[in-house]
Amino acid sequence: MAVVMEADRIGRTLVRIAHELVERNRGVDEIALVGIRTRGVPMARRLAHNLLEIAGDEVPTGALDITLYRDDLMRHPVGPQPVLRRTEVSFSIDDRKILLVDDVLYTGRTIRAALDALIDFGRPRSIQLIVLVDRGHRELPIKADYVGKNLPTSLQQSVQVRLAEIDGVDEVVIEDVAFTERDIASERPA
């Protein structure tokens, strides 16, 4: 296990992204942040706080649960359903510039589900994507507009973002998971 981002670095990165998005959107008019549960939600809240300091305006912030839009639901004959949590988008997204926020960009499937979910709420003017870590290995044609850190990884590794609001600590760690007991068990012929 190796720590690739520490608390300071995560904090500075979220300030830098806030500046970038103010620059690219020429202010924060008509902008709204939507965090993808779980860790995209505190990230969105921190970005909203940074935007308030930079631009002096409150930016509407929401939370999106993409569970019901996942493309792997119902594909496995056994196993429990993922736990469903509340989606809270209390403002109209029509004609707004939506900034979708997630912790790790990997296959792109979560973002595909989030785009479908968002569009059921209305017709935003645009949707931009903010991620803290882009670890590569995309399986869909999806790309982030704002990236905290590009992190080259192998498929045998896992990237964990931990945030104080949920995990009690701010850090990004990379772990080798190739030979956990579960993988060995699942590869063994029955």
Added chain:
Amino acid sequence: MSAQSGTDSTLAPERVDAVSCLRSRHLLSIEDLTPEEILLILDTSVAMKEIGTRPIKKVPTLRGKTVVNLFLEPSTRTRISFEIAEKRLSADTLNVAGGTSSLLKGETLSDTVRNIEAMVPDMIVVRHASSGACHLLLDICNARVINAGDGMHEHPTQALLDAFTIREYKPSIDGLKVVIVGDLLHSRVLRSNILLLRALGADVWVCGPPTLMVPGIDRFGVHATTSLDRAVTDADVVMLLRVQLERMHGHFLPSLREYFRLFGMTTERLRRAKPDVIIMHPGPMNRGVEISSEVADGPYSVILDQVSNGVAIRMAVLYLLAGVGVGEDQVHQ
């Protein structure tokens, strides 16, 4: 955690789940559920309720799943509620009603279900006039079975939506005084509600005329009384049950007018309850029999909330059951 606590701050902290799935493939009785599973259904329903507030009230979750609504006894609320829930989850739904099915030509329930099963539905929602009808289906079909009311036995989704509604108004069900008044003997809603409310720690009182009292009901851990005034005193929740004349084959009541005088809920009677009491009724209501119009339409009534919440509860049940495995008791992480 109350259903409302997520609304005051847009970004509420995450909740810790005691369980993340149901063990059983079917929902026949509240008895099949642990308290943790009941809370999982109630919490999942909070997220489902939000979908009903969107401009597009539909999610793709059960795309390609077929759900048969087999309603062999009259029903308005429950059938419509299940059908809306299925459609909001994008399932393909079809309705088989008693009056238009081959049951009228003499086909047995087992044969009807075997024929439906041959068309490979994923779930069957059953309403039947005979207690235990759903249990009969388990042996003859592979589809998941949801009990939408079987005779005088159980109506689990009604009890779940009642609990969900209570949680929208009260911080916790634990320790509440809940009074259930009316035709106790014929009520499946009563049985499901007692099991659920006791599992979540409520103090349950039941009240009705001696002829409609259930013998041995105190073994369920409830207080039974024929005095409505005594039952209602300091109540947090008053739940009224319909007088089910269609199930009464005998003389249970001298007259409906006398019933109303002794057991009908009026504004006057309600003064004995707590000031923030809520009034519930599973419907359909007989105004002037078990409830006065003044109470039914009054400020304490949450009867229409119950109906709205029924859709969210049924969405949660359909979603959670769809994820349970082919074998029994699959608990994978």
